[in-house]
Amino acid sequence: MTDYQEFIQQVFQDQYREQFGVEDLDRLEPQDLYLKREIDGDLAALLHAQQVLDNIHVKALVVDKEHQKKGLGASLLAELEEKAAEAGVTSITLSTKSYQAKDFYIKQGYEIYGQLEDVPQKGVVKYHFVKRLSGL
Template identity: 50%
Template sequence: MTVIQDFIDRIFEDQYQTQFGPAKSLAEQSDTVTLTREVAGELVAVLQARISLANAHITSLVVAPSQQGQGLGRSLLGEFEGLAKDRGITSITLSTKSYQAEGFYKIVGYQVYGELQDVPQKGITKYHMVKYLS
């Protein structure tokens, strides 16, 4: 698997260098952030995101079903958005599906910039969303 990942990394790095120049590598411009919430010592919510250049992409925001509606997701997003602003991030993107949290993300200021009908299967819509930070 390392040979495959090394190949992928090399191609992406070459593309990055061609586009942005050799000042910094893609790896130096990228970071992964994980934020968590616990209740009584138990993990109940996680936000994970990948930062690259001036964009952050939320890869996961999950809250235990027993804790949903308690403000944990909103709290994690607020903390992350503050961290992103401090790092000079100008946009945050994410993807969600019709059975997940599209309505929640709209309430907290994300907007749909693309949607795919019947993905990953018939009857489900996948939404791509963005929030621009000022």
Template identity: 40%
Template sequence: MLDYKSLNQKENETNLIKLLSENQEEEKNVPAEKNLPFSLALYDNELYIGGITANKWMNATHISLLAINKNYRGKGYGLQLLKKAETFAIDSGSSLITINTQDYQAKNFYEKYGYQVFGQLVDTPFIGTTKYYLVKRI
């Protein structure tokens, strides 16, 4: 009998990745690769002021989150974090980096540093805003 059960997200993701990796190997004859995480935090003395997280898988790195405390914006810290993530991507063998952002966040910032919009969703994640998907080939 089939049964739907709640499962810890981390455990469920591990199981799903295994199933998807097996399928990839069968269908494309390309061995699965482990996800390689990247995470940096930025502090002013003991005050957390921002950071960046990313994951490298196969030939791509995806920047998950990048944020700087509003009192520290415009001073180059976001660019420094972005460049460190790009170095991580290059050093780990990625050929591209992806990121998504909202229209009221950092779209222009990413475009200024070579990222190009490849998709967008209007009224996402809420009505009146647009989510942009960007890529940079490295």
């Protein structure tokens, strides 16, 4: 780890200790979760998420092009939501871009809480979504 990374980590850890106390420091480390779907032994869809405290953030949800529109992505999100509810997670967040899956996430019950025009480049919109799990 470079000196820069150590400096960043130290400042954040100091902030975390002040905000959350020493006993919650472990919960501040992102916990990776991978869910997958295989078809005939080949990887067809993958969801990568990270839990920090009571939130899970979906880092990536990808479905192989030939297997899209078959419910694989929806089944991965449903499995994630089930695992999240069992773990006491209260929200799931994710981001997508206008050329990706905005309508898919809306159909799955995710709500847009913010959007950025021309990010990461002109003509593209980046959407930020949340789904509250308190009702599950």
